[in-house]
Amino acid sequence: MNGTRATAARRRKLVMKGLESAILLLALFLILFPIVWMALTAFKRPVDLFELTLLFTPTLDNFRTIFAAPWNIGAALWNSTVVAGLTVLISIPCSTLAAYAFSRFEMRFKGALFFTILATQFIPAVVVVLPFYLLFRDLGLLDTHLALVIVNLAIVTPFAVWMLKGFLDAVPTESEEAALVDGATRLRVILDIVVPMVWPGVLVTAVFCFILTWNEFLFALILTRDNAVTLPVGITRFRTERGDLWELIAAAGILISIPMFLLSSVIQRHFVRGMTGGAVK
């Protein structure tokens, strides 16, 4: 009696485990399939495109094609790099200072102010994209890096402030106070003491901002035409009157994804390493 109940319990456990694995595998398949498909397609010749075989002669022709005229994807790669790079370089120092102020200083309406910063992101992008278009047209900034950097700063900085405040809140203030007494100005304290202590957090935030900017599509589509086209917009150019050039789309897709893979591996390494060890107690 007791034995059969035990066996039944064990069987139920086994079934649950099997179900769990099946669901995980399904999820994994759904996530990985497009990536694998893209990776394979990028190395196929057009004739092999719609063959569902894994055995084909791989070629780098697609990459050569997208870098050559008329596609010149290299220009889009450069634009994306400049826009994302500048956005991060401007946003991170500004956000760090803002987050530090929110984390350490008492001020009037602090809660409301802090909430407002994130609230700006509640507005759907499509609502503001047209006003932005008109604004940049009047300023003569359409199709420039500067316009995209400004727009991306507006998107990325609120998130960065929120993330960095979280990291800063976790750092004990005693080392900072020690530095103030030792003779440092507030700015020196931030540069010499605070930033090194939250460096992993700064890095994670920077990568997060870079990825957001790198993948931004809507504003880049509306605000650029020829000179400042970024990679996500550049990819749409492969939808031609001759049809969708899937092998080129896939090759460009690989190009977009590579920095993401590299950056996520960097984050992983730094994320686990705590820097505050030994500071207090």
Place this chain on the structure above:
Amino acid sequence: MADVSLRNLTKAWGGFTAVRDQSLEIRDGEFMVLLGPSGCGKTTTMRMIAGLEEPTAGDILIGGQRVNDLPPRDRDIAMVFQSYGLYPHMTVEDNIGYPLKLRGIKGAERAAQVRAAAAKVELEPLLHRRPKELSGGQRQRVALARAIVRRPTVFLMDEPLSNLDAKLRVSTRAEIKHLQHELGVTTVYVTHDQIEAMTLAHRVAVMQGGEIRQLDTPEVIYDRPADLFVAGFIGSPPMNLVDGDHADGRFTAAGGFHATTGVARHGGRAVLGVRPEDVTVGPAGSGDLDASIYAVELTGDAVLVTVQAGAARIIAKADRAWRAEIGSTVALRLDASRLHLFDAASTKRLQPE
């Protein structure tokens, strides 16, 4: 070197007053200990001297100069924090050298001064380690070295020993005392530990509820506590305090406890205080009053005898060879010259004429 004066200093957050109208003159070269239970305002007082906290009212003067509006870096002070406040990403050498670096002292000169400070606290072999590779005591010594590396006019120490184990606390306490004596720098030291206060201070300010209850040398604070709070806070085991009535120089309490006080002019409810070492136990009938033994505790260097004298329990410190059975009757003799009488209503000390 400089004196520090606090004039009517107050710090309040919203409705809570941490420090209330406090005035204190700390002399040049003096070792001043602010002593009190947690929440008494001692750390807040120190943080205001450091410039880490802004006073709500009152003035702070260092070397005669009003420093209320000066940031910490312009006050020429050094501070040792309870949790050390080291810079985790810097080596011991860079930690100690940071105050010098900020003052533009470079290269060989900085290295020499860092080594001299490290030598004072025996840290030279560890200069290239990082804080997380050090023990608690070593970290505390880094914090000390960082404080003494440039000669500040005032040292501030916020419970610097509280994170160390008991043995290390005793040796580091001696080191701090030696260093302060050697450097002669005005020092303000915050602690809740009365032994630290007694051993280190030139003068102790006993604080409670944001106010200074008594300010004097450790001897006076121990021998003539100004009120019941100070009497109960200083001393281990604490002073025996017995509630009773006082009239015509004679104190009586419920259950037959009595003593002669030498205070003639007071009558009414009172509290009699006597330190355990001023109570002698002897054979029954030989002393001021008889009492039965409630507990006997051997501490190693002494025997603590708790007796039930009427309604009160009194602790006496006896010789370490002294032995008796619980429940047996002994005689208590109170050292009449070392009795303390406090008015029950005002809690203030009543001085014998």
